[in-house]
Amino acid sequence: xxxxxxxxxxAVDETHRVQLSDLKMPTRLLLxxxxxxxxxxxxxxxxxxxxxxxxxxxxxxxxxxxxxxxYVWQTENQITFPVSGTGSAAMEATLANxxxxxxxxxxxxxxxxxxxxxxxxxxxGAKVSTITKPWGEVFSLAELRAALETHRPAVLALVHAETxxxxxxxxEGVGDLCREFDCLLLVDTVTSMGGVPxxxxxxxxxxxxxxxxKGLSCLPGISPFTMSSxxxxxxxxxxxxxxxWYLDVSLLLKYWGSERTYHHTAPVNLTYALRExxxxxxxxxxxxxxxxxxxxxxxLWSELAKLGLxxxxxxxxxxxxxxxxxIPAGVxxxxxxxxxxxxxxxxxxxxxxxLAGKVWRIGLMGYNxxxxxxxxxxxxxxxxx
Amino acid sequence: xxxxxxxxxxAVDETHRVQLSDLKMPTRLLLxxxxxxxxxxxxxxxxxxxxxxxxxxxxxxxxxxxxxxxYVWQTENQITFPVSGTGSAAMEATLANxxxxxxxxxxxxxxxxxxxxxxxxxxxGAKVSTITKPWGEVFSLAELRAALETHRPAVLALVHAETxxxxxxxxEGVGDLCREFDCLLLVDTVTSMGGVPxxxxxxxxxxxxxxxxKGLSCLPGISPFTMSSxxxxxxxxxxxxxxxWYLDVSLLLKYWGSERTYHHTAPVNLTYALRExxxxxxxxxxxxxxxxxxxxxxxLWSELAKLGLxxxxxxxxxxxxxxxxxIPAGVxxxxxxxxxxxxxxxxxxxxxxxLAGKVWRIGLMGYNxxxxxxxxxxxxxxxxx
Numbered sequence: 001x002x003x004x005x006x007x008x009x010x011a012v013d014e015t016h017r018v019q020l021s022d023l024k025m026p027t028r029l030l031l032x033x034x035x036x037x038x039x040x041x042x043x044x045x046x047x048x049x050x051x052x053x054x055x056x057x058x059x060x061x062x063x064x065x066x067x068x069x070x071y072v073w074q075t076e077n078q079i080t081f082p083v084s085g086t087g088s089a090a091m092e093a094t095l096a097n098x099x100x101x102x103x104x105x106x107x108x109x110x111x112x113x114x115x116x117x118x119x120x121x122x123x124x125g126a127k128v129s130t131i132t133k134p135w136g137e138v139f140s141l142a143e144l145r146a147a148l149e150t151h152r153p154a155v156l157a158l159v160h161a162e163t164x165x166x167x168x169x170x171x172e173g174v175g176d177l178c179r180e181f182d183c184l185l186l187v188d189t190v191t192s193m194g195g196v197p198x199x200x201x202x203x204x205x206x207x208x209x210x211x212x213x214k215g216l217s218c219l220p221g222i223s224p225f226t227m228s229s230x231x232x233x234x235x236x237x238x239x240x241x242x243x244x245w246y247l248d249v250s251l252l253l254k255y256w257g258s259e260r261t262y263h264h265t266a267p268v269n270l271t272y273a274l275r276e277x278x279x280x281x282x283x284x285x286x287x288x289x290x291x292x293x294x295x296x297x298x299x300l301w302s303e304l305a306k307l308g309l310x311x312x313x314x315x316x317x318x319x320x321x322x323x324x325x326x327i328p329a330g331v332x333x334x335x336x337x338x339x340x341x342x343x344x345x346x347x348x349x350x351x352x353x354x355l356a357g358k359v360w361r362i363g364l365m366g367y368n369x370x371x372x373x374x375x376x377x378x379x380x381x382x383x384x385x
Numbered sequence: 386x387x388x389x390x391x392x393x394x395x396a397v398d399e400t401h402r403v404q405l406s407d408l409k410m411p412t413r414l415l416l417x418x419x420x421x422x423x424x425x426x427x428x429x430x431x432x433x434x435x436x437x438x439x440x441x442x443x444x445x446x447x448x449x450x451x452x453x454x455x456y457v458w459q460t461e462n463q464i465t466f467p468v469s470g471t472g473s474a475a476m477e478a479t480l481a482n483x484x485x486x487x488x489x490x491x492x493x494x495x496x497x498x499x500x501x502x503x504x505x506x507x508x509x510g511a512k513v514s515t516i517t518k519p520w521g522e523v524f525s526l527a528e529l530r531a532a533l534e535t536h537r538p539a540v541l542a543l544v545h546a547e548t549x550x551x552x553x554x555x556x557e558g559v560g561d562l563c564r565e566f567d568c569l570l571l572v573d574t575v576t577s578m579g580g581v582p583x584x585x586x587x588x589x590x591x592x593x594x595x596x597x598x599k600g601l602s603c604l605p606g607i608s609p610f611t612m613s614s615x616x617x618x619x620x621x622x623x624x625x626x627x628x629x630w631y632l633d634v635s636l637l638l639k640y641w642g643s644e645r646t647y648h649h650t651a652p653v654n655l656t657y658a659l660r661e662x663x664x665x666x667x668x669x670x671x672x673x674x675x676x677x678x679x680x681x682x683x684x685l686w687s688e689l690a691k692l693g694l695x696x697x698x699x700x701x702x703x704x705x706x707x708x709x710x711x712i713p714a715g716v717x718x719x720x721x722x723x724x725x726x727x728x729x730x731x732x733x734x735x736x737x738x739x740l741a742g743k744v745w746r747i748g749l750m751g752y753n754x755x756x757x758x759x760x761x762x763x764x765x766x767x768x769x770x
Contacts, residue, residue: 009582012671016456020449020664023430023657026442035435035653045408046654047432050420050604052732057411064405071401084606088649091632120630197394205680213650219435221606221652223471243628245505246474262737264473265598267606268420269431270655272408279405286397347437352647 024350028341029368031377032349033163033193033322035213035220036365038273040220045276046269053266061275062256062266068278069224072193072216072286073208075200079249080226081157081256082274084267087190087211090223092120093247094186094207095157097227098234101125104153106183108144111135111165113188113353117157124243131154135354136165136313136324141314143171148181154234155184161192166324166351166361167313170198175204184231190214193224194281195293195321195365206231212270215321217295217366218277223272293320296369297341300362307385321369324351324359328385333357336384344380393570413726414626414753416762417734418548418707419576420598420605421750423658427603430661431654438651446660447641447651453663454609457578457601458593460585464634465611467659469652472575472596475608477505479571479592479633480542482612483619486510489538490751491568493529496520497549497737498573502542509628514538520739521550521698526558533566538590539619540569545583546576548599548739550701551709551746553581560589569616575599578609579666580678580706580750590617594702597655600678600706602751603662607655636749662751678705681754685747688763699746706754708734709744713770718742722770 005289012322030036038046051058062081069080081092095117105126107117110133121128129151133139139158148156156178160169171187178185184206189198194215200208206228212218227235227249235249237240243250246264254261281289297320301311304325312324327333333350337360340346349361395545409451415421423431436443445739454465468475480502484490490511492502506513514536518524524543533541541563547556556572563570569591574583579600585593591613597603612620612634620627620634627633631649639646666674682705686696689710697709712718718735722745725731734746 001620009675010584014450014456015461017667017670018449018452018456019667020453020660022426023446023661023664025433025436025446026440027434028436028440029462030435030437032437033533035437035650036480037434038654041407043432043434047428048410049406049412049422049428050415050598051410051413052415052420053605055413055726055732057410061408061410066405067401067403068405071399071403074398076400085474086649086652089470091476092629092631116735123626123628199395202395202591210660211650213435213653219652219654220438220650221655241508243508244477244500246470246477264471265420265596265605267471267604267655268598269423270606270652272410274659275405276408279408282402282404285402290394333620341440345439361425 026345029346029376031329031362031364031373032347033361033363034257035072035366036217036363038219039217039277039280039367041280042273042276044139046219046273050268050270053268054260054262058268059260061271063277065271065278066256068282071197072278072281072305073200073226074202075226077083077228079253082222083225083247084264085223086220087209087223089247090209090225091116091188093225094209095120095124096244096247097161097242097249098155098184098207098231099124099126100238102127102154104151105130105155105157106147106151108139108158110137110165111162113157113159113162132146136167137168138167138317144174145177148177148183152181153183155186157186157212159188161189161196161321162321163191163322165355166319166322167317168319171203179204184234191319191321194289196319196368197290200226212274214365216277218274222267222274224348227381264347290376293364293369296364296371296374297323299371300364302376305373307378307382308341321363321365323362324355325362326359331385339384340380346377346380411730411769414758414761416747416749416753416758417732418746418748419750421602421748421753423604424602424662424665424752426662426665427658431604431658433657437636437651439645439647440654443653444645446656449659450656450663451641453667457663457666458583458585458611459587460611462585462611462613464617464638467607468610468632469649470608471595472608474632475594475610476501476573478610479594480505480509481629482627482634483540483592483616484509484511485623485625487512488540489514489536489581490540490542491532491536491538493524493543495522495550495552496544496547498547521651521701523552523554526562529559530562533562533568537566538568539573542571544573546574546581546704546706548576548707550698550740551704551707552698553704556588564589564755568621571723576704576706579674579703580754582675585611589693597659599750601662603659604655607652607659616626678749681749681756681759682708684756685749685759692767706748706750709740710746710747711744716770718745724769725765731762731765
C-alpha cells in the first residue's frame with residue numbers, strides 16, 4: 001500500500017513573495033583582501049549556458065583546468081583539481097583527507113587563518129599543537145625544526161601568505177625538514193597562488209589549497225586543491241573513513257581521474273571561469289605575472305610613504321598581493337574605509353584579530369595589480385585623509 | 386631570527402603551460418537529470434563584477450535571497466540560506482549539524498540519493514538503519530510508522546523527489562508522525578524545489594536542502610538549506626562540536642544572521658544568480674510554476690505514449706520534473722543518448738543503480754519546462770529510434 005497523493009495542495013502563503021526589479025549592483029574597485037575584480041574574460045566565460053558535468057566537452061575542459069593548475073602551482077601531482085566550494089572548503093579538504101583521530105597536527109599560527117587551521121584540524125580529531133608569532137611576522141627554519149622535534153606531528157600546517165597580516169612565510173627548506181621528521185607539509189596559498197612564486201614540488205609541499213577570487217582573478221566558489229604522492233599514501237593507509245563526504249578525495253578522484261564517475265554535480269559555470277582565469281595566466285606567464293605584482297606593490301609602498309603612511313610588515317617578508325598599512329594615530333580607520341566605499345566605490349579591508357583597528361588591508365591581486373589602480377586609490381585616500 | 390627570502394626563485398617549469406584559445410563550449414538543450422539550462426536573466430546576473438561579501442549592497446542582497454527562499458519553500462524558518470557548494474554539500478549540511486555520534490538515523494532508501502544519505506550519515510557517526518523499496522516506488526505512512534516504531538531514530542531522512550527514479554514521495558502526515566515519535570524529519574528537495582509543491586512548514590519538515598541547477602533554473606554551486614526550530618534545538622543541545630567547519634550552521638548563522646561576521650568568502654556571483662532565479666519564481670508565482678511543470682510533463686508523457694514508450698513510475702507518484710522512460714527491448718540506450726547529444730545537442734540521462742541500462746531520464750525543470758522543448762526532444766527521439 002502506498003499513500004495516495006493529496007488531491008488538493010495547501011494554499012500558498014504569499015508573505016515572502018516580494019516583487020523585486022532586475023538585479024543592479026554597484027561597480028566597485030576591489031582593493032581589499034578579496035574578492036578582487038575578476039578579469040572580463042572570466043565574467044564572459046561564467047555567463048555561458050551550462051552543459052552537463054558528464055558531457056564529453058566538459059570532461060575535456062576538466063583536463064585543461066587540471067593541466068593549467070599544475071603549471072600555476074608548479075607541480076606534477078596527479079591529484080590537482082578544484083574543490084566545489086570557496087577557499088575554506090579547499091582548506092578543509094586538505095585536513096579532512098589526511099587527518100585521522102589522534103594524529104598530531106602542528107600549526108604555525110601567525111594570523112587569522114592559522115587559527116582557522118587549528119579549529120578545523122580539531123574537528124577531525126587531530127591532536128593539535130601550535131607555535132605562534134605576533135601577527136605580521138614569520139617563522140624561521142630553526143624555529144620550525146625545534147617545533148618538529150618537540151611535537152613530532154604527522155602534519156605541519158603553515159600559511160604561506162597570511163591574508164590577515166600581509167606576511168609571506170618563506171618555505172625554502174621546510175619540505176626537507178618535514179621529510180627529515182617524516183611529516184606532511186600542508187600549505188595555505190590562498191593569497192599567493194597566481195601572484196607570488198609558489199613551487200609546490202620544489203618546496204616539497206604535500207598538501208595545498210587556494211581560492212578563485214585573488215591572484216587568479218576568477219570568482220569565489222571554486223578553489224584549487226593538490227596533494228602529493230606522500231599525502232596520497234597517508235590517505236590510502238587510513239584506518240578510518242574520511243569524515244567528510246563532499247570533500248573525500250578517494251571519491252572525488254573517481255570523477256577527476258580516468259573513471260569519470262559521478263560524485264556531485266560540478267559547479268559548471270565556475271569551472272568555465274576558472275579555465276579562463278588559468279588560460280590568461282599561462283598566456284601572461286608566471287614570471288611576468290609575479291613581476292607585475294611585485295612592481296605594482298613596490299609602487300604602492302613608495303606612494304604610501306609619500307603620504308606618510310607606513311606598512312606593518314618588514315619589507316623582507318612583505319607580500320606583494322596584500323599590504324597591511326598602519327592606520328595613523330587619531331584617524332578613524334573604519335570611517336576611512338566607509339568613505340572610500342561610499343564616495344569612491346573603492347573597497348579596502350580593515351584589520352582582523354590582533355590587527356583589528358590597527359591596519360588597513362590593501363590588495364593588488366591578479367587583474368587588479370595595475371598602476372592605475374594604485375593611482376586611483378592613492379588619489380582617493382589623499383582626499384579622504 | 387627569521388629566514389631570509391631567497392634572492393633568486395627557482396626556474397619555472399613550462400611543461401604544463403599549454404596555450405589555449407578563448408573558451409568555446411557547445412550549446413546544449415539540457416533535458417537530463419540536471420543541470421538544466423539557466424534562465425538568461427540568471428546568466429546575465431552571474432556575469433556582473435563581484436563586490437565584497439561584507440559590502441552593504443551585498444548584505445542587502447543576502448536578505449532578498451533568504452526572503453525569497455522562504456517563499457519558494459513555504460517556510461518561516463529563521464535559518465534559511467544557501468550553502469556555498471552544490472546540492473550534496475547542502476545535503477551534508479543537514480546531517481552534519483544535527484547528527485552526533487550514536488544518534489539513530491533512519492533513511493528511506495528507494496534510489497541513489499537515499500544511499501548517499503546513508504553514506505553521509507555514517508561518516509558523522511550515526512547509527513544508521515534503513516527501510517527500502519524498489520527504485521521507482523515510495524513509502525506509505527503505515528510503512529513509515531512501523532519503521533519509526535522499530536528503529537526509534539533521532540532523524541528520519543527521506544528523498545522527496547528521487548532524481549534517480551522520478552518518483553515523488555508523498556509527505557503529507559509524515560511530519561506529524563515524526564513529532565509523535567520525537568524525531569526530526571529531513572527531506573531532500575533537490576528535484577522538487579521550484580517545480581513541484583513543497584510545503585516545509587505545513588508538512589512539518591525540520592531539515593531540507595536543494596540545489597541551484599534544477600527547478601530554480603539557477604546554476605550549480607549554490608544550494609538552498611533550511612532548518613526548523615526543532616532542528617536548531619538539536620544543534621544547540623549538542624554535546625560535541627559539529628564535525629565539519631565549512632558547513633557548521635552555528636558559525637554560518639553569524640554571517641547570515643544579524644551579526645554579519647565573516648565566515649568564508651561568499652560565492653558572490655552565484656548569489657547574484659540565485660537572487661535572479663528566485664526573483665523570477667516570485668514573479669511567476671508558485672502555483673503557476675507548479676502548474677506549468679505539471680502541464681508540460683503530462684504533455685511529454687502523452688507524446689511518449691504515442692511513440693510506444695512507457696514510463697517507469699506509477700502516474701500517482703510520477704514527478705513532473707523528472708521522468709524515467711523504459712528503454713524498449715532491443716534498443717541500445719547509451720547509443721540513443723549519445724546520438725541525441727552529438728547530432729542534436731540534446732542531453733538526456735541514463736539510469737543509475739537498479740535502473741542502469743533500463744531507463745532514460747528526461748528532465749523538464751524550471752526554465753526548460755516548455756512545450757517547445759518537449760517537441761524538440763520528441764522530434765529528435767523519433768528520428769533516432
